[in-house]
Amino acid sequence: MEPNMAGPESIFRSIGLSESTLRRAMNDSRTQHMLAAATLPEEDVVAQIQRAKDQFESERRLGPGPRVPVLREHLAMSMAHWRRELQKSLTTDESIFRRTYIGFPKHSSRTPLSELAPIRLADMQVRKTHVGSYLLCRTFTLPTRLVAICAGIEDTDGVVQMLSIYNFPGALSATLETLDEILPLGTTIALREPTMKMDTSGRSAFIRVDSPTDVVFLDAKDPIILDARWRTPAAPSGLPSTADACRLRGNAHFKAERYLAASIAYTRGLRFEPPSKSLLLNRALAYLHLEYYSAALSDAELVIRDETTEGQDRVKALFRAARAYYGRAEYSCAQQLFKEVLVYEPGQVESVGWVRRCEQRMKESRDGDGAYDWAGMYKEAQDSIHLDVADWVGPVEVASMPSRGGGRGVIATRDVRVGELLMVAKPYAVGFPATTRETYLSYNLSTTEIHGRSRVELISRTIAKVMAEPSSAPLVCSLYAGPDSLPAPPTYPEPAASKLAAAAGSAQGNTATTLTNLTLVQDVDVLHIERACSFNAFGIQNISSAPKARTFDSTPSALYALPSLVNHACAGTATWACWGDVIVVRATCNLQRGEEVTMAYVNSSTYVDRAKFLSKYFGSCDCWLCAQERRDGEERCIERERLTDAFRRYTPANRTVSAARDFVKAMEATYIPGLSTAGQVRPMMQIAYGALGMALRMRAFETGQRSMYGEVATTYMQALEAVGITVIDKSLRGRLAPSDSRTTIPIAMTRAPVLEWHEATLQALGICASFYAMLDDLRAARWFKAAQWLNDAIFGGGEALFRVQYAHVFEDMNISACFNM
Numbered sequence: 001m002e003p004n005m006a007g008p009e010s011i012f013r014s015i016g017l018s019e020s021t022l023r024r025a026m027n028d029s030r031t032q033h034m035l036a037a038a039t040l041p042e043e044d045v046v047a048q049i050q051r052a053k054d055q056f057e058s059e060r061r062l063g064p065g066p067r068v069p070v071l072r073e074h075l076a077m078s079m080a081h082w083r084r085e086l087q088k089s090l091t092t093d094e095s096i097f098r099r100t101y102i103g104f105p106k107h108s109s110r111t112p113l114s115e116l117a118p119i120r121l122a123d124m125q126v127r128k129t130h131v132g133s134y135l136l137c138r139t140f141t142l143p144t145r146l147v148a149i150c151a152g153i154e155d156t157d158g159v160v161q162m163l164s165i166y167n168f169p170g171a172l173s174a175t176l177e178t179l180d181e182i183l184p185l186g187t188t189i190a191l192r193e194p195t196m197k198m199d200t201s202g203r204s205a206f207i208r209v210d211s212p213t214d215v216v217f218l219d220a221k222d223p224i225i226l227d228a229r230w231r232t233p234a235a236p237s238g239l240p241s242t243a244d245a246c247r248l249r250g251n252a253h254f255k256a257e258r259y260l261a262a263s264i265a266y267t268r269g270l271r272f273e274p275p276s277k278s279l280l281l282n283r284a285l286a287y288l289h290l291e292y293y294s295a296a297l298s299d300a301e302l303v304i305r306d307e308t309t310e311g312q313d314r315v316k317a318l319f320r321a322a323r324a325y326y327g328r329a330e331y332s333c334a335q336q337l338f339k340e341v342l343v344y345e346p347g348q349v350e351s352v353g354w355v356r357r358c359e360q361r362m363k364e365s366r367d368g369d370g371a372y373d374w375a376g377m378y379k380e381a382q383d384s385i386h387l388d389v390a391d392w393v394g395p396v397e398v399a400s401m402p403s404r405g406g407g408r409g410v411i412a413t414r415d416v417r418v419g420e421l422l423m424v425a426k427p428y429a430v431g432f433p434a435t436t437r438e439t440y441l442s443y444n445l446s447t448t449e450i451h452g453r454s455r456v457e458l459i460s461r462t463i464a465k466v467m468a469e470p471s472s473a474p475l476v477c478s479l480y481a482g483p484d485s486l487p488a489p490p491t492y493p494e495p496a497a498s499k500l501a502a503a504a505g506s507a508q509g510n511t512a513t514t515l516t517n518l519t520l521v522q523d524v525d526v527l528h529i530e531r532a533c534s535f536n537a538f539g540i541q542n543i544s545s546a547p548k549a550r551t552f553d554s555t556p557s558a559l560y561a562l563p564s565l566v567n568h569a570c571a572g573t574a575t576w577a578c579w580g581d582v583i584v585v586r587a588t589c590n591l592q593r594g595e596e597v598t599m600a601y602v603n604s605s606t607y608v609d610r611a612k613f614l615s616k617y618f619g620s621c622d623c624w625l626c627a628q629e630r631r632d633g634e635e636r637c638i639e640r641e642r643l644t645d646a647f648r649r650y651t652p653a654n655r656t657v658s659a660a661r662d663f664v665k666a667m668e669a670t671y672i673p674g675l676s677t678a679g680q681v682r683p684m685m686q687i688a689y690g691a692l693g694m695a696l697r698m699r700a701f702e703t704g705q706r707s708m709y710g711e712v713a714t715t716y717m718q719a720l721e722a723v724g725i726t727v728i729d730k731s732l733r734g735r736l737a738p739s740d741s742r743t744t745i746p747i748a749m750t751r752a753p754v755l756e757w758h759e760a761t762l763q764a765l766g767i768c769a770s771f772y773a774m775l776d777d778l779r780a781a782r783w784f785k786a787a788q789w790l791n792d793a794i795f796g797g798g799e800a801l802f803r804v805q806y807a808h809v810f811e812d813m814n815i816s817a818c819f820n821m
């Protein structure tokens, strides 16, 4: 469900570097280093990952060894150096490339601090996770970051070591101001079951924390701190010492859109003056921006419950609580509170708007397909990746599928028609490709892939959400995490689809104080989350934007709940499309009750391409299309890919009718009549016929030979047949039966095209345009309807969506009049 790698050109395009930055970057040694890594041929990526695996294995075999001491001054100097480097990279145009590994075994503590015994740095060993122990320490340097947040720490004996905390919420791409708020000088922490490792140079040791929940931020009044005797004096933190000063500091962060830093500053303020309403209200707002809705709700409710709260404070608290409920998809509760705001401030424009939005969301989650404004969503997705719509679960449920990894799948709960809506799901979390100068290369040891920033951010945001919305943790825990995952994924029927869907939005039972003290209550298993992302993440190709080249970091990466339980089939019984970050699944054929809902994880016509992609997730695909193509033999499949690549490399001027005819002929020759897929679904033939149709259309247009359009129409009909569409009326001229009205559709409305649905709609429009050019308005109108039906089967939305989606095509083909025919 993720894009493949591509060459440097598309990588740079996907990173979004400007020409000037690109030129500068090309002269930078780190760029060359990144290019060398990112454009490695597949075998080299595999080899690099194997080397990393070997290194982990040899460290495991070597076993624990003595700690490598480090001098306080040296550590302080290198921290200061890395901090300067970070500052420089954040304030200059320099590009930075960060390399990280995911998917290797790592520890996340599940034992509460109170049940752990203290350990000192001097008693720790390298290559060891100190299970059963905690390390009390405090930072004696300012923090910096590479992929992880780093700082120098000392224990009560004054012994020092470097600390690296990976996956801290909000720390990816954090500025120094945010880092200084998370880990200011003199921060006292307890590290649960810490791991000491050697760095990659093999010269120095450091403490590596993978799960941010293993870091416990200690309050000055904590018994552990009260009992501690430090050999060295604490470094002055420079933090404000009154609630009001913390509020001002938080407000400054808030203004600069550093919402995590703001929330931490407000939290510090609340330690001085616990019931401060303004601090609670401000923090609730910061949490809303961070999408930590349960935490926001908890703060707002504290203010609401206080009987002395009145006036603007009450209005703000009600409004923020309502926004939090809305974020948790509890639209009815949200609406009730927005209405309460209107009691205090009748006609307040914002709340009036929100009441309406709640109404619309409730309608969507109740009524499904007809309640969504598909055309509006399409337009909205052109400007914003985040769409505001409700989830909807249609006639589907989770079922036991023992032969599939994870043991589950999704089935229809009743008979379903082609094109019927099956589910609409908002993402659990989304990560975005690099837009700044900071680029990530992440080597995945579970799937032997290379990822970019989008995957690194997805993992980090998933961790943050599990921490901020603890009630959603079971959802993430239950996702399939690959064959090596421990513990094994839960067996069917738990958790059922409805529970998964509910957990995605609801936060019942949350303590909702997750970030209050920066001590996070929900333990996070980072390895499971990394692996769950590996096996369930979707690469978002927004239907409203031009398709992007598949590179290691070209598209946002998202995690969904119920859609993650749908198994793969290249010719699936359903198809998925992303409207912004919202995934919409529809049936591609008529389904009987109990029939499995499957969809293609990778949308490619070529068997070779699909097989390569899927082999990383599960052996080979057993869908009927792959079985058919395998019968043709690997050589022919490779030949089809070669022919397609060769034709695609032609310049437009060279894509002549005769070149396209040769392409069709050569492609036909790869199918053996009788033995192979001849006469059945042949997605590669759609490409060839599509190319010929296009070449013929260009020729007809250039020469003005109207008679040529007949062949254009026939060729496009053949293209449609190649993707499984039954063309009922292939006639090019002559009278149609009197019953054949303009609205009679000349194709069988029994299944959507296999794989290349967008091409199929364009080809049906090409047929329409051909009849229109031949002055056959009746056939043109009928093929126009066929194109709309093909689009409807995949996207729904009827004529309204068809109009916005293909407006430019109607204009280009000069067929806009067909709407009125």
Ligand SMILES: C[S@@+](CC[C@H](N)C(=O)[O-])C[C@H]1O[C@@H](n2cnc3c(N)ncnc32)[C@H](O)[C@@H]1O
Pocket (backbone or CB within 6 Å): 401, 403, 404, 405, 406, 407, 408, 409, 479, 480, 535, 536, 564, 565, 566, 567, 568, 569, 617, 618, 620, 621, 622
């Ligand atoms: C996104 S999950 C799908 C749901 C999964 N079956 C579960 O129980 O959670 C993807 C994993 O399901 C399994 N799977 C999906 N489609 C499959 C197929 N066609 N053949 C074999 N395994 C498949 C693979 O193990 C794959 O990595």
